[in-house]
Amino acid sequence: MRAPRSRAFTIAIGLLVMAGIAVGLTALLRTPGDARDTAGRPSPKSAAQVDLARVVADYTSRFGPDHGYRRPGRADREDIAAAIGLLLDGRREQARQRLAERDFTVRTVIDTPTGRRYAEVADRTDTTVTPRGWGRVYLDLDHRPSWSVQVPHPVFDRGTEQLGVRVLRGSPGGVLVIAGAHRKAGIGNSADVAHRRDTVFHTICAELARRGLPGIQLHGFAAASAPGYDAVASTGAGTQGRPEGSTLATALRSHGFRVCPAWARSCPLEGRxxxxxxxxxxxxxxxxxxxxxxxxxxxGPPAERAVAAIDDITRGWVRTPAKS
Known part of the structure; x- marks a missing residue:
């Protein structure tokens, strides 16, 4: 009678060992952002704890003129923008797969100063010798995406990348889109994403607009380009943002800034x-x-006051409270 009992015990131990190996392999095969909480969202325990301002500063510190940009193909642009759309829809795994096909990654980060979770979409070539310069996106995971802040000329328009982080932190539901190269990095004006349609930056911003997300784009001018002004506010080629523009101009003035409103008078740098x-x-x-x-x-204080004025606008664009 001892032999059968010993054989059953051995089989049971073997099954337990095999189950343990399977669990271990599953854990090894998962990427850091794969863990989920009970609602199916990325688990905070699996997210990288970062200071978003420092991460963006490190990212853009490598930017320089005459290098670091390769023009994307149409399929590259469209697939990356479509993957951002999947993230907006909450279809994270499908977005991850589609981004991987274009050599992009997506991970969850927690911005330690705010405690807010973001999906970080990044180009794997960013840290290589020859980066493509296709940009980066941060998307609020704790609130329904409602608006975007766009930084087309990081480093070239010095400080706009950090203003972008401050604006993202100011109101829930934001999407931060940062161009991936210095404005002068490409051949001709190929990296000047504010004035081209054939860039990843533009295709992502166009996807956000197609989904009805209003946007605010941050630029910088030399003091001699607009003497007498601290800010030039414009609605670009359209008029849909005129109510928000008027509110923003008023808010900026209340914070002590001299503002040229392009919808009311002739201003330099109108962005048409x-x-x-x-x-x-x-x-x-x-x-x-x-x-x-x-x-x-x-x-410092001037940037804080400017962002406080912008917050008056972005708060009005928030569609819903935090996700359940």
């Missing part, structure tokens, strides 16, 4: 030829093109 503004206009979506002086973009 901005391609993302034209895409928003085609979809009847509000779009604001804001140029800031070097003083505002230098950080």
């Amino acid at each position: 030829t901005n391609m993302q503004g034209r895409a928003a206009d085609a979809d009847d979506v509000p779009f604001l093109h804001i140029e800031f002086s070097p003083t505002v973009r230098s950080g």
Whole structure:
């Protein structure tokens, strides 16, 4: 009678070992962002704890003129933008697969100063010797995506990338889109994403506009380009954003800034030829093109006051409270 009992015990132990191996292999095969909470969302325990401002500063610190940009093909642009759409729809795994086909990654990060979770969409070539410069996206995972803040000329328009992070933090439901290269990095003006349609940056912003998300785009001007002003506010090629533009101009003035409103008078740097503004206009979506002086973009209290004024607008664009 001992032999059968011993054989059954051995079989039971073998099954337990095999189950343990299977669980271990599953854990090894998962990427860091694959863990889920009971609602099916990425688990906070699996997310990287980061300071988003530092992450973006590190990312853009590698940007420079004359290198770091390769023009994307149409399929590249369309697939990456479609994957962003999947993320907006909450279809994370499908988005991950589609992004991987274009050598992009998606992971969950927690911005430690705010405690907010974001999906970070990044180009795998960012840290290589020859980056493609196709950009990066941060999408609020704790709230329904409702609006975007766009940074087309990071580093070239110094400080706009950090203003973008501040604006993203200011209101829930934001999507931050950052161009992936210096404005002068490509051949000709190929990396000047604000004035071209054949870029990943433009295709993503156009997808957001197609889905009805209003956008605010941040630029910077040299002091000599708009003397007497701290900011130039415009609605780009359209007029849908005029109510928000008027509110923003009033808010900026209340914070002590001198503002030129392009819808009311002739201003320099009006952004009429901005391609993302034209895409928003085609979809009847509000779009604001804001140029800031070097003083505002230098950080500190001026930047804080400017972002506080922008928050008055983005809060009005929030569609729903936090996700359940």
